[in-house]
Amino acid sequence: MNSTLETANEHLSANEPSWLAERRAAGLDRFKNLAMPTARDEAWRFASVGKLSIDNFNPVAAPASTTLDALTERSELVTTRAGRSVYVDDAPANFEGVSPELLAQGVVYLPLAEAIEQHPELLKKYFLKESTELGSEKFFGLHAATVKAGSLLYVPKGVEIAEPFVNYYWTSATRSAVFPHTLIIAEDNSKVSVVDLFFSETDANEALNISVSNIHAGANAHVFRKIVQDWNEKTVSFQLDTTVAERDAQVQNVAVNIGAERARFESQTRIEGPGADVKMYSLTVAEETQEFDQRTYQTHNAPNAVSDLLYKNALLNNARSIFSGLIKVAEGAQQTDAYQTNRNLLLDPTAEANALPGLEILANDVRCSHGATTGNVxxxxxxxxxxxxxxxxxxxxxxxxxxxxxxxxxxxxxxxxxxxxxxxxxxxxxxxx
Incomplete structure:
Protein backbone atom coordinates (compact mmCIF):
# COMPACT_ATOMS: atom_id res chain seq x y z
CA MET A 1 0.00 0.00 0.00
CA ASN A 2 2.81 2.40 0.81
CA SER A 3 4.37 1.95 -2.61
CA THR A 4 1.03 2.85 -4.14
CA LEU A 5 1.04 6.04 -2.10
CA GLU A 6 4.56 6.93 -3.14
CA THR A 7 3.51 7.43 -6.76
CA ALA A 8 -0.13 8.38 -6.22
CA ASN A 9 0.25 11.98 -7.38
CA GLU A 10 3.34 11.63 -9.53
CA HIS A 11 1.73 12.21 -12.92
CA LEU A 12 -0.81 14.89 -11.97
CA SER A 13 -0.70 18.41 -13.32
CA ALA A 14 0.79 21.08 -11.09
CA ASN A 15 -1.62 23.59 -12.65
CA GLU A 16 -4.82 22.09 -11.30
CA PRO A 17 -7.26 24.54 -9.64
CA SER A 18 -7.22 24.97 -5.88
CA TRP A 19 -10.61 23.32 -5.35
CA LEU A 20 -9.37 20.14 -7.04
CA ALA A 21 -6.11 20.19 -5.08
CA GLU A 22 -8.18 20.39 -1.90
CA ARG A 23 -10.32 17.42 -2.91
CA ARG A 24 -7.26 15.41 -3.80
CA ALA A 25 -5.63 16.25 -0.48
CA ALA A 26 -8.78 15.25 1.39
CA GLY A 27 -8.89 11.97 -0.53
CA LEU A 28 -5.26 11.20 0.20
CA ASP A 29 -5.84 11.97 3.87
CA ARG A 30 -8.82 9.61 3.89
CA PHE A 31 -6.80 6.87 2.23
CA LYS A 32 -3.92 7.23 4.69
CA ASN A 33 -6.01 7.42 7.85
CA LEU A 34 -8.88 5.02 7.29
CA ALA A 35 -8.13 1.46 8.29
CA MET A 36 -8.21 -1.41 5.84
CA PRO A 37 -11.50 -3.35 6.01
CA THR A 38 -11.75 -6.32 8.34
CA ALA A 39 -14.12 -9.25 8.64
CA ARG A 40 -15.72 -7.47 11.62
CA ASP A 41 -16.97 -4.59 9.46
CA GLU A 42 -20.66 -5.00 8.61
CA ALA A 43 -20.08 -3.38 5.20
CA TRP A 44 -17.65 -6.21 4.40
CA ARG A 45 -19.65 -9.10 5.81
CA PHE A 46 -18.91 -12.40 4.03
CA ALA A 47 -16.11 -10.82 1.94
CA SER A 48 -12.66 -12.44 1.95
CA VAL A 49 -10.98 -9.33 3.30
CA GLY A 50 -8.02 -11.33 4.56
CA LYS A 51 -7.07 -11.96 0.93
CA LEU A 52 -7.58 -8.33 -0.11
CA SER A 53 -4.36 -6.51 -0.84
CA ILE A 54 -3.51 -3.40 -2.86
CA ASP A 55 0.18 -3.42 -2.00
CA ASN A 56 2.80 -2.84 -4.69
CA PHE A 57 0.42 -1.65 -7.41
CA ASN A 58 1.45 1.65 -8.96
CA PRO A 59 0.41 4.11 -11.66
CA VAL A 60 2.72 3.59 -14.60
CA ALA A 61 4.28 5.74 -17.29
CA ALA A 62 2.63 5.85 -20.69
CA PRO A 63 2.74 2.52 -22.56
CA ALA A 64 4.53 2.19 -25.88
CA SER A 65 2.75 3.70 -28.87
CA THR A 66 2.48 0.25 -30.44
CA THR A 67 0.50 -0.94 -27.39
CA LEU A 68 -1.77 2.11 -27.53
CA ASP A 69 -2.44 1.52 -31.22
CA ALA A 70 -3.04 -2.21 -30.82
CA LEU A 71 -5.55 -1.80 -28.00
CA THR A 72 -7.32 1.00 -29.83
CA GLU A 73 -7.83 -1.43 -32.69
CA ARG A 74 -9.32 -3.93 -30.23
CA SER A 75 -11.76 -1.34 -28.88
CA GLU A 76 -14.56 -2.08 -31.31
CA LEU A 77 -17.37 -3.78 -29.40
CA VAL A 78 -19.62 -0.85 -30.38
CA THR A 79 -18.88 0.45 -33.88
CA THR A 80 -21.72 2.95 -34.27
CA ARG A 81 -21.22 5.65 -31.68
CA ALA A 82 -21.40 9.36 -30.90
CA GLY A 83 -17.90 9.41 -29.40
CA ARG A 84 -15.19 7.12 -28.04
CA SER A 85 -12.31 7.25 -25.60
CA VAL A 86 -9.60 4.62 -25.13
CA TYR A 87 -7.24 4.59 -22.14
CA VAL A 88 -4.40 2.15 -21.50
CA ASP A 89 -2.98 2.10 -17.96
CA ASP A 90 -4.71 5.49 -17.56
CA ALA A 91 -2.80 6.93 -20.53
CA PRO A 92 -4.90 8.35 -23.40
CA ALA A 93 -4.66 6.14 -26.50
CA ASN A 94 -7.50 7.55 -28.58
CA PHE A 95 -10.28 10.12 -28.23
CA GLU A 96 -13.04 10.64 -30.76
CA GLY A 97 -14.88 13.84 -29.90
CA VAL A 98 -18.43 14.82 -30.74
CA SER A 99 -19.63 15.76 -34.20
CA PRO A 100 -19.89 19.43 -35.22
CA GLU A 101 -23.69 19.12 -34.99
CA LEU A 102 -23.58 18.00 -31.36
CA LEU A 103 -20.88 20.52 -30.57
CA ALA A 104 -23.14 23.27 -31.91
CA GLN A 105 -25.88 22.09 -29.53
CA GLY A 106 -23.55 22.51 -26.56
CA VAL A 107 -22.67 18.86 -25.96
CA VAL A 108 -19.37 18.45 -24.15
CA TYR A 109 -17.42 15.18 -24.34
CA LEU A 110 -13.82 15.62 -23.23
CA PRO A 111 -10.99 13.83 -21.43
CA LEU A 112 -10.99 14.79 -17.76
CA ALA A 113 -7.78 16.78 -17.97
CA GLU A 114 -9.18 18.98 -20.75
CA ALA A 115 -12.57 19.26 -19.05
CA ILE A 116 -10.93 20.57 -15.86
CA GLU A 117 -9.19 23.28 -17.88
CA GLN A 118 -12.07 24.21 -20.19
CA HIS A 119 -15.10 23.78 -17.90
CA PRO A 120 -13.83 24.39 -14.35
CA GLU A 121 -17.19 25.52 -12.91
CA LEU A 122 -18.96 22.42 -14.18
CA LEU A 123 -16.27 20.15 -12.77
CA LYS A 124 -16.19 22.03 -9.48
CA LYS A 125 -19.92 21.38 -9.05
CA TYR A 126 -19.83 17.66 -9.78
CA PHE A 127 -16.35 16.10 -9.94
CA LEU A 128 -15.40 14.00 -6.87
CA LYS A 129 -18.41 15.34 -4.96
CA GLU A 130 -20.22 12.00 -4.61
CA SER A 131 -18.27 9.53 -2.48
CA THR A 132 -19.32 6.02 -1.57
CA GLU A 133 -21.13 5.16 1.66
CA LEU A 134 -20.97 1.41 1.27
CA GLY A 135 -17.59 0.49 2.74
CA SER A 136 -14.91 1.50 0.24
CA GLU A 137 -14.40 5.07 1.45
CA LYS A 138 -10.68 4.39 1.86
CA PHE A 139 -10.35 3.29 -1.74
CA PHE A 140 -12.45 6.19 -3.02
CA GLY A 141 -9.94 8.42 -1.26
CA LEU A 142 -7.08 6.89 -3.24
CA HIS A 143 -9.08 7.35 -6.42
CA ALA A 144 -9.73 11.02 -5.63
CA ALA A 145 -6.05 11.62 -4.92
CA THR A 146 -4.89 9.93 -8.12
CA VAL A 147 -7.53 10.04 -10.87
CA LYS A 148 -6.46 11.49 -14.20
CA ALA A 149 -8.08 9.15 -16.76
CA GLY A 150 -11.67 9.32 -17.83
CA SER A 151 -14.21 11.52 -19.51
CA LEU A 152 -16.81 14.21 -18.92
CA LEU A 153 -20.06 13.94 -20.84
CA TYR A 154 -22.35 16.95 -20.55
CA VAL A 155 -25.68 17.03 -22.40
CA PRO A 156 -27.54 20.38 -22.30
CA LYS A 157 -31.27 20.81 -21.79
CA GLY A 158 -33.47 19.29 -24.46
CA VAL A 159 -30.66 17.61 -26.42
CA GLU A 160 -31.28 14.00 -27.42
CA ILE A 161 -28.44 11.80 -28.72
CA ALA A 162 -29.30 8.52 -30.40
CA GLU A 163 -25.88 6.85 -30.55
CA PRO A 164 -23.89 5.90 -27.44
CA PHE A 165 -20.65 7.33 -26.10
CA VAL A 166 -18.18 4.50 -25.50
CA ASN A 167 -15.30 4.53 -23.02
CA TYR A 168 -12.67 1.76 -22.99
CA TYR A 169 -10.31 1.30 -20.04
CA TRP A 170 -7.44 -1.18 -20.50
CA THR A 171 -4.62 -2.43 -18.31
CA SER A 172 -1.37 -3.56 -19.90
CA ALA A 173 1.63 -3.18 -17.59
CA THR A 174 2.42 -5.58 -14.76
CA ARG A 175 1.22 -4.48 -11.30
CA SER A 176 -0.36 -1.34 -12.72
CA ALA A 177 -2.90 0.72 -10.77
CA VAL A 178 -5.65 2.46 -12.75
CA PHE A 179 -8.29 4.96 -11.62
CA PRO A 180 -10.85 5.50 -14.40
CA HIS A 181 -13.64 8.05 -13.94
CA THR A 182 -16.81 8.59 -15.97
CA LEU A 183 -18.85 11.72 -15.19
CA ILE A 184 -22.25 12.02 -16.89
CA ILE A 185 -24.32 15.20 -16.52
CA ALA A 186 -27.65 15.08 -18.34
CA GLU A 187 -29.64 18.30 -18.04
CA ASP A 188 -33.45 18.54 -18.06
CA ASN A 189 -35.27 16.80 -20.93
CA SER A 190 -32.06 15.38 -22.42
CA LYS A 191 -31.38 11.83 -23.58
CA VAL A 192 -28.05 9.99 -23.77
CA SER A 193 -26.48 6.54 -23.62
CA VAL A 194 -23.01 5.58 -22.35
CA VAL A 195 -21.03 2.32 -22.45
CA ASP A 196 -18.04 1.78 -20.13
CA LEU A 197 -15.83 -1.24 -20.86
CA PHE A 198 -12.97 -2.57 -18.73
CA PHE A 199 -10.44 -5.00 -20.24
CA SER A 200 -6.96 -6.46 -19.70
CA GLU A 201 -4.51 -6.74 -22.57
CA THR A 202 -3.52 -10.30 -21.61
CA ASP A 203 -4.47 -13.00 -19.12
CA ALA A 204 -1.24 -12.42 -17.20
CA ASN A 205 -0.82 -8.71 -16.35
CA GLU A 206 -1.74 -8.14 -12.71
CA ALA A 207 -3.57 -4.90 -11.98
CA LEU A 208 -5.53 -2.86 -9.46
CA ASN A 209 -8.59 -0.96 -10.63
CA ILE A 210 -10.44 1.67 -8.56
CA SER A 211 -12.99 3.17 -10.91
CA VAL A 212 -15.74 5.69 -10.20
CA SER A 213 -18.82 6.68 -12.18
CA ASN A 214 -21.29 9.48 -11.44
CA ILE A 215 -24.62 10.04 -13.19
CA HIS A 216 -26.56 13.26 -12.60
CA ALA A 217 -29.93 13.07 -14.36
CA GLY A 218 -31.93 16.28 -14.44
CA ALA A 219 -35.71 16.62 -14.65
CA ASN A 220 -37.15 14.28 -17.29
CA ALA A 221 -33.66 13.29 -18.45
CA HIS A 222 -33.17 9.82 -19.92
CA VAL A 223 -29.80 8.16 -19.21
CA PHE A 224 -28.87 4.59 -20.12
CA ARG A 225 -25.48 3.30 -18.98
CA LYS A 226 -24.02 -0.11 -19.78
CA ILE A 227 -20.98 -1.46 -17.93
CA VAL A 228 -18.87 -4.40 -19.15
CA GLN A 229 -16.20 -5.59 -16.70
CA ASP A 230 -13.97 -8.28 -18.19
CA TRP A 231 -10.63 -7.83 -16.43
CA ASN A 232 -8.34 -10.85 -16.35
CA GLU A 233 -8.36 -13.05 -13.27
CA LYS A 234 -5.21 -11.41 -11.87
CA THR A 235 -6.98 -8.09 -11.29
CA VAL A 236 -8.39 -6.64 -8.07
CA SER A 237 -11.25 -4.32 -8.93
CA PHE A 238 -13.34 -1.72 -7.11
CA GLN A 239 -16.19 -0.11 -9.04
CA LEU A 240 -17.84 2.73 -7.10
CA ASP A 241 -20.89 4.15 -8.85
CA THR A 242 -23.51 6.75 -7.90
CA THR A 243 -26.70 7.88 -9.60
CA VAL A 244 -28.74 10.98 -8.71
CA ALA A 245 -32.17 11.23 -10.35
CA GLU A 246 -34.30 14.37 -10.30
CA ARG A 247 -38.03 14.83 -11.07
CA ASP A 248 -39.34 12.42 -13.74
CA ALA A 249 -35.82 11.31 -14.67
CA GLN A 250 -35.47 7.85 -16.20
CA VAL A 251 -32.14 6.13 -15.58
CA GLN A 252 -31.18 2.58 -16.46
CA ASN A 253 -27.94 0.82 -15.52
CA VAL A 254 -27.01 -2.60 -16.92
CA ALA A 255 -23.79 -4.18 -15.62
CA VAL A 256 -22.13 -7.30 -16.99
CA ASN A 257 -19.37 -8.62 -14.71
CA ILE A 258 -17.16 -11.41 -15.99
CA GLY A 259 -13.57 -10.80 -14.95
CA ALA A 260 -11.23 -10.01 -12.03
CA GLU A 261 -9.87 -12.17 -9.25
CA ARG A 262 -11.77 -10.11 -6.70
CA ALA A 263 -14.32 -7.53 -7.77
CA ARG A 264 -16.32 -5.23 -5.51
CA PHE A 265 -19.17 -3.25 -7.00
CA GLU A 266 -20.80 -0.51 -4.92
CA SER A 267 -23.85 1.12 -6.49
CA GLN A 268 -25.69 4.02 -4.84
CA THR A 269 -28.91 5.41 -6.25
CA ARG A 270 -30.47 8.54 -4.82
CA ILE A 271 -33.89 9.66 -6.01
CA GLU A 272 -34.38 13.37 -5.37
CA GLY A 273 -37.48 14.16 -7.47
CA PRO A 274 -41.02 12.76 -7.72
CA GLY A 275 -41.79 10.67 -10.78
CA ALA A 276 -38.22 9.41 -11.17
CA ASP A 277 -37.77 5.84 -12.40
CA VAL A 278 -34.40 4.09 -11.92
CA LYS A 279 -33.68 0.56 -13.12
CA MET A 280 -30.58 -1.43 -12.06
CA TYR A 281 -29.71 -4.74 -13.69
CA SER A 282 -26.62 -6.90 -13.30
CA LEU A 283 -25.33 -10.17 -14.73
CA THR A 284 -22.31 -11.85 -13.14
CA VAL A 285 -20.39 -14.98 -14.20
CA ALA A 286 -17.85 -16.32 -11.70
CA GLU A 287 -15.56 -19.33 -11.98
CA GLU A 288 -12.62 -21.02 -10.22
CA THR A 289 -11.92 -18.93 -7.07
CA GLN A 290 -13.30 -15.61 -8.28
CA GLU A 291 -15.19 -13.50 -5.75
CA PHE A 292 -17.78 -10.89 -6.67
CA ASP A 293 -18.93 -8.58 -3.89
CA GLN A 294 -22.02 -6.48 -4.71
CA ARG A 295 -23.27 -3.73 -2.39
CA THR A 296 -26.24 -1.54 -3.32
CA TYR A 297 -28.15 1.35 -1.77
CA GLN A 298 -31.46 2.65 -3.15
CA THR A 299 -32.44 5.88 -1.40
CA HIS A 300 -35.84 7.46 -1.99
CA ASN A 301 -35.95 11.07 -0.82
CA ALA A 302 -38.95 12.07 -2.97
CA PRO A 303 -42.51 10.69 -3.29
CA ASN A 304 -44.13 8.89 -6.23
CA ALA A 305 -40.88 7.42 -7.56
CA VAL A 306 -39.78 3.96 -8.70
CA SER A 307 -36.59 1.95 -8.33
CA ASP A 308 -36.15 -1.63 -9.48
CA LEU A 309 -33.04 -3.78 -8.97
CA LEU A 310 -32.40 -7.25 -10.40
CA TYR A 311 -28.97 -8.90 -9.98
CA LYS A 312 -28.33 -12.38 -11.40
CA ASN A 313 -25.21 -14.43 -10.63
CA ALA A 314 -24.06 -17.75 -12.09
CA LEU A 315 -21.26 -19.46 -10.14
CA LEU A 316 -18.96 -22.31 -11.15
CA ASN A 317 -16.25 -24.26 -9.32
CA ASN A 318 -15.33 -22.58 -6.00
CA ALA A 319 -16.51 -19.11 -6.96
CA ARG A 320 -18.25 -16.89 -4.41
CA SER A 321 -20.69 -14.01 -4.57
CA ILE A 322 -21.99 -11.60 -1.95
CA PHE A 323 -25.02 -9.42 -2.44
CA SER A 324 -25.95 -6.86 0.21
CA GLY A 325 -28.62 -4.34 -0.70
CA LEU A 326 -30.68 -1.77 1.15
CA ILE A 327 -33.77 0.17 0.12
CA LYS A 328 -34.21 3.28 2.26
CA VAL A 329 -37.39 5.34 2.01
CA ALA A 330 -37.37 8.77 3.67
CA GLU A 331 -40.25 9.95 5.83
CA GLY A 332 -41.79 12.15 3.15
CA ALA A 333 -41.33 9.75 0.24
CA GLN A 334 -44.90 8.47 0.13
CA GLN A 335 -46.11 6.18 -2.68
CA THR A 336 -42.61 4.90 -3.29
CA ASP A 337 -42.48 1.79 -5.48
CA ALA A 338 -39.17 -0.02 -4.88
CA TYR A 339 -37.97 -3.55 -5.58
CA GLN A 340 -34.77 -5.50 -5.02
CA THR A 341 -34.13 -9.03 -6.24
CA ASN A 342 -30.99 -11.18 -6.21
CA ARG A 343 -31.01 -14.56 -7.98
CA ASN A 344 -28.10 -17.00 -7.83
CA LEU A 345 -27.54 -20.10 -9.93
CA LEU A 346 -24.98 -22.56 -8.53
CA LEU A 347 -23.43 -24.75 -11.22
CA ASP A 348 -21.17 -26.69 -8.83
CA PRO A 349 -21.76 -27.89 -5.26
CA THR A 350 -18.66 -26.01 -4.09
CA ALA A 351 -19.88 -22.61 -5.35
CA GLU A 352 -21.21 -20.19 -2.71
CA ALA A 353 -23.72 -17.34 -2.83
CA ASN A 354 -24.51 -15.01 0.07
CA ALA A 355 -27.46 -12.61 0.00
CA LEU A 356 -28.43 -9.84 2.44
CA PRO A 357 -31.32 -7.76 1.06
CA GLY A 358 -32.87 -5.20 3.40
CA LEU A 359 -35.46 -2.44 3.85
CA GLU A 360 -35.56 0.74 5.93
CA ILE A 361 -38.98 2.35 5.54
CA LEU A 362 -39.87 5.66 7.22
CA ALA A 363 -43.02 6.36 5.16
CA ASN A 364 -46.36 4.58 5.60
CA ASP A 365 -47.80 4.58 2.07
CA VAL A 366 -45.28 2.61 0.03
CA ARG A 367 -44.91 -0.58 -1.96
CA CYS A 368 -41.48 -2.08 -1.34
CA SER A 369 -40.19 -5.63 -1.52
CA HIS A 370 -36.93 -7.52 -1.55
CA GLY A 371 -35.93 -11.10 -2.07
CA ALA A 372 -33.11 -13.48 -2.85
CA THR A 373 -33.06 -16.99 -4.28
CA THR A 374 -30.22 -19.48 -4.64
CA GLY A 375 -30.58 -22.76 -6.49
CA ASN A 376 -28.82 -25.44 -8.50
CA VAL A 377 -29.32 -26.39 -12.13
Missing amino acids: DEAELFYMMQRGISRRVAMQLMVFGFFEEIIEKIDNDELAENLRQLIHKKFESKIK
Missing part, protein backbone atom coordinates in the same frame (compact mmCIF):
# COMPACT_ATOMS: atom_id res chain seq x y z
CA ASP A 378 -32.58 -28.32 -12.47
CA GLU A 379 -31.54 -31.93 -13.06
CA ALA A 380 -34.99 -32.81 -14.42
CA GLU A 381 -34.68 -30.17 -17.12
CA LEU A 382 -31.17 -31.36 -17.92
CA PHE A 383 -32.40 -34.93 -18.22
CA TYR A 384 -35.26 -33.81 -20.49
CA MET A 385 -32.84 -32.16 -22.94
CA MET A 386 -30.30 -35.01 -22.76
CA GLN A 387 -33.04 -37.49 -23.66
CA ARG A 388 -33.45 -35.53 -26.90
CA GLY A 389 -29.81 -35.90 -27.89
CA ILE A 390 -28.38 -32.73 -26.34
CA SER A 391 -25.18 -33.29 -24.39
CA ARG A 392 -25.12 -32.38 -20.71
CA ARG A 393 -22.60 -29.62 -21.35
CA VAL A 394 -24.67 -28.00 -24.10
CA ALA A 395 -27.88 -28.44 -22.10
CA MET A 396 -26.33 -26.68 -19.12
CA GLN A 397 -25.12 -23.87 -21.35
CA LEU A 398 -28.61 -23.42 -22.75
CA MET A 399 -30.09 -23.20 -19.27
CA VAL A 400 -27.51 -20.67 -18.13
CA PHE A 401 -28.02 -18.48 -21.18
CA GLY A 402 -31.74 -18.64 -20.62
CA PHE A 403 -31.13 -17.49 -17.03
CA PHE A 404 -29.10 -14.51 -18.29
CA GLU A 405 -31.20 -13.51 -21.27
CA GLU A 406 -33.58 -11.50 -19.08
CA ILE A 407 -30.68 -9.13 -18.39
CA ILE A 408 -29.08 -9.12 -21.84
CA GLU A 409 -32.37 -8.26 -23.53
CA LYS A 410 -32.45 -5.00 -21.54
CA ILE A 411 -29.55 -3.73 -23.66
CA ASP A 412 -30.83 -1.49 -26.46
CA ASN A 413 -27.83 -2.04 -28.74
CA ASP A 414 -28.03 -5.27 -30.78
CA GLU A 415 -24.32 -5.24 -31.64
CA LEU A 416 -23.26 -4.87 -28.01
CA ALA A 417 -25.79 -7.45 -26.82
CA GLU A 418 -24.48 -10.04 -29.29
CA ASN A 419 -20.86 -9.28 -28.40
CA LEU A 420 -21.72 -9.77 -24.72
CA ARG A 421 -23.27 -13.14 -25.49
CA GLN A 422 -20.01 -14.12 -27.17
CA LEU A 423 -17.93 -12.97 -24.18
CA ILE A 424 -20.08 -15.01 -21.81
CA HIS A 425 -20.01 -18.02 -24.13
CA LYS A 426 -16.21 -17.83 -24.31
CA LYS A 427 -16.01 -17.92 -20.53
CA PHE A 428 -18.38 -20.85 -20.19
CA GLU A 429 -17.32 -23.05 -23.08
CA SER A 430 -14.22 -24.44 -21.36
CA LYS A 431 -15.67 -24.57 -17.85
CA ILE A 432 -18.96 -26.38 -18.04
CA LYS A 433 -18.36 -30.13 -18.14
